[in-house]
Amino acid sequence: MTGKKKCSSDLDVPLVSVVCLAYNHAKFVRQALDSILGQKTTFRYEIIVQDDASTDGTQDIIKEYAVRNPGIVVPVFHERNLYSTGVGQLALACKHAKGEYIAICECDDWWLDDAKLERQVDYLSKNPECSLCFTNAVKYDQDSGKFQNNMLPAFNIEKKILKKERIELPDFDRLNFIPTASMVFRRCDYEKRPVLTKSAFQGDRFLQVYLLTCGYAHYIDEVCSVWRVGNPESVTAKWNADLERRKTSVARFKEMYIELGQFFDGRYDAVFEKRIAHYDIELLYLENKQRELRNPYYLRLKRKEGLRPFLKYLYFAYKPQKAEKR
Structure with missing residues (x-):
């Protein structure tokens, strides 16, 4: 991994592309976008908000934010729902990314720490062999309106792994769950990912495991994002439905x-x-x-x-x- 090249980046484009995926998130999308727009950074970033044919007014809210934040909020609208046809949403959204780094925040989650992006990009830029930087997150129950437990560590075995400066693939794959809204990685690594068949999962875990074949992961032990549970439109809720x-x-x-x-x-x-x-x-x-x-x-x-x-x-x-x- 020594001597890994820095991904090329044009000074005229954003350094980071924050990718937000939305579907019927009218109740939550403002909170997500406000938390991203509130980031305090020394660099430019863009927010790509991709809506998968929502029917609850989510697109109207996204348009409102795009008008108020030109050049920052980039709306991408689907005319029909593509997730239901098996099309991967993240891959479609990332085609619009211009930044050297990609961060993710699905529109039913949100960020808590206004220095999140600055801290993670700083680490990645100083450590070119690191291919994924992630942080802790807290669970929020939508039904009760209360914060619950932190996501990491989920088990005692994870405590030792998360203390390591460099988390390599064998240890990383023992971690139960990585908060998606905490992830930042290089776009050039992402663009080299393999294409799997439709019978294989190609979501968050696929991306995380693949990125660990490009370098090592680094964990920042700060609660920087919120994982919302109890949203019936979330992928996890649909998986557990039956x-x-x-x-x-x-x-x-x-x-x-x-x-x-x-x-x-x-x-x-x-x-x-x-x-x-x-x-x-x-x-x-x-x-x-x-x-x-x-x-x-x-x-x-x-x-x-x-x-x-x-x-x-x-x-x-x-x-x-x-x-x-x-």
Whole structure:
């Protein structure tokens, strides 16, 4: 990784492109855009707001912000909903990006720290081998209107990983969740990503894992953004809406790692094969296949997650099944 070239950037264009994805976010989009416009930076940045054919007035609000902030807020409107056809929204939005760096803030989330961009871009510019800079975030429950727990660390095992200056792929892939609204990365790295089939997941996790093949990740231990839960239009809410959707999403995550492994000719198989096994375990959970969960390889993998998760796993795998009524 030594001597990694700096991505080219024109002085006349923004240094950072903040990509915001919207769909029926009329209730939230003002808060998201205000938090981004409130960033205090020593450089120019643009805000690309892509709306996927909202029906609740979101586009009108975006137009209002574009008029008030010319050259900063760049609206992109779809005439029909493309997410429902399987088209990746982030890739479409990033085609409009001009900045050397890309930051993400979906329009139902928002940023808390007005120095977020400055701090992250400063680190990336001084450390060309770093391909992803991320921060902590706090969960906000839309139904109760209350802030909940911080997103990181989710488990004790993550504490040690997050303290590292350089988080390499094997450790990074053990992290349960990275707040999407906390991410900043280089556009030139993003543009070299592989194209996977439609059966593979190509969202946040794909992007994060791919970026860790370009360099290392750096974590800033500050709560800089908010992850809103309880929004029925969010991708996560739709995935969890029913069992079949959850099974389909897990299968797509598994396929993502399989295809990445093929793309890199087995270079990262030591990492990817373990993750594929974890998705196999999750599918067995969802299908209630207890006997298969007793596979010795799966047991060894779960044991490494810590005592409490392992005991929970053992309970599910070996608990007595209720006899079926005849």
